[in-house]
Amino acid sequence: MRSITKEFPGVKALDTVSLTVKAREIHAICGENGAGKSTLMNVLSGVYPFGTYDGDIVYEGTVVRFRDIKQSEAAGIVIIHQELALIPELSITENIFLGNEPGRHGVINWVEAQRRAIELLARVGLDDDPDTQVKNIGVGKQQLVEIAKALNKNVKLLILDEPTAALNESDSQHLLDLILGLKGKGISSIMISHKLNEIEQIADQITIIRDGKSIETLDVKADGVDEDRIIRGMVGRTLGNRFPEHTATIGEVFFEVRNWTVQHPLTTERLVVKNSSFTVRRGEVVGLAGLMGAGRTELAMSIFGRSYGKFISGQVFKDGEEIKLRTVAEAIGHGIAYVSEDRKSLGLNLLDTIKRSVVSAKLSKISRGSVVNDTAEAQVSEEYRKSLRIKTPTVEEGVTKLSGGNQQKVVLAKWMFTDPDLLILDEPTRGIDVGAKAEIYQIIRDLAAQGKGIIMISSELPELLGVSDRIYTIFEGKITNELLVAQADPETLMRSMTSSSQKVVA
Structure with missing residues (x-):
């Protein structure tokens, strides 16, 4: 060529x-x-x-x-x-x-x-x-x-x-x-x-x-x-440490899931999440490690308004009070956001512009009655374009014209706009380059520094070890271990990701 x-x-x-x-x-x-x-x-x-x-x-x-x-x-x-x-x-x-x-x-x-x-x-x-x-x-x-x-x-x-x-x-x-x-x-x-x-x-x-x-x-x-x-x-430069250095300021437990069990949507005898419990503290990045098919995404989606599978049992608590998350709208209303691993099918409407995509998860913030304020929509999306460094000449551009990394930033912007207390990130850096990854890691740490709780699902163990404060492992739908990052290494995580025996040490 x-x-x-x-x-x-x-x-x-x-x-x-x-x-x-x-x-x-x-x-x-x-x-x-x-x-x-x-x-x-x-x-x-x-x-x-x-x-x-x-x-x-x-x-x-x-x-x-x-x-x-x-x-x-x-x-x-x-x-x-x-x-x-x-x-x-x-x-x-x-x-x-x-x-x-x-x-x-x-x-x-x-x-x-x-x-x-x-x-x-x-x-x-x-x-x-x-x-x-x-x-x-x-x-x-x-x-x-x-x-x-x-x-x-x-x-x-x-x-x-x-x-x-x-x-x-x-x-x-x-x-x-x-x-x-x-x-x-x-x-x-x-x-x-x-x-x-x-x-x-x-x-x-x-x-x-x-x-x-x-x-x-x-x-x-x-x-x-x-x-x-x-x-x-x-x-065009040496990237240095790929993971942002930080001193975490971790607060009290504000989000807790107890004994969560979910059935496969088609195969009734199969449980995709089995009696799983975990907590998230304010200002904390909680990693969720598991092999593909272990139930990581199923756990996250089922919590986010029962978006996957058939709910069997379990409770969710926020700030000490039990909350109901029966629909996506209820989840958003309780300050929970979910960034899907499949940005093209579940994260974005590929027919929309960047401007419309950014505000789509919470139109009520820029609406009066049922009328969207076009000026506020443009202003908000432009602010996120600049702060997240989305490479596009204008927010009027269709999201389908963006690269994978920039599409991912639009999805992040969409959920950040809802001002969530808990942000669930499912494979947030899949298919994007090392430079964009570093930017997303920094965004995650900045959100945690604001006191938000983050759950991060990733197939890349170095990524989980580099960004998380605490890590849960999951195997065949069941949480098998809990480790502070200081106690974790790839070998320990892999053992817990391939065994059903539970060993919670954090």
């Missing part, structure tokens, strides 16, 4: 960016949220067609001008987006061959499709029945289905945008091993990721993009690249 420039109204997303990928290479692209990484890959894959950008794409020695994704796929360039393009109600086979079904004269040969699906699934290490509906397999397996789909298109250059963002450690490692295996079979890959340890592990070259410009390309082995070196290129 030579001197690629791409502009949107009011924003130059890419400014003469260049990128060179060799055959049989895994090439990583790193940069802060909003740097232009995904935009660059959308240009390469034909999502943004020829004529909407300046510069040249040279592929296998020839200048190519893709008018759409079909043309790029026909050439062997396949992109797998962070939001997977699978249809949940269709089977694995149907998803793999969607739009590319084997057959003659308009009649699909399903016998041939299933035979080829089994072969493709074997290549990616997936042994599920190809007739299984995609909604019934986990996100890690869905990623493998996407790669099987790409292999069916005779991929030569595979583009992966944040492929492990939503995966647990074992699924992530399996996917990385698969990408290395594809390299051994002659398939090149371009990988966008914020997980720098994974990039170090598998990348041959790293191109760093900052503010829409290509800054440098590093040879991982020859240049002795480590995480600090990558971060310095991404943010």
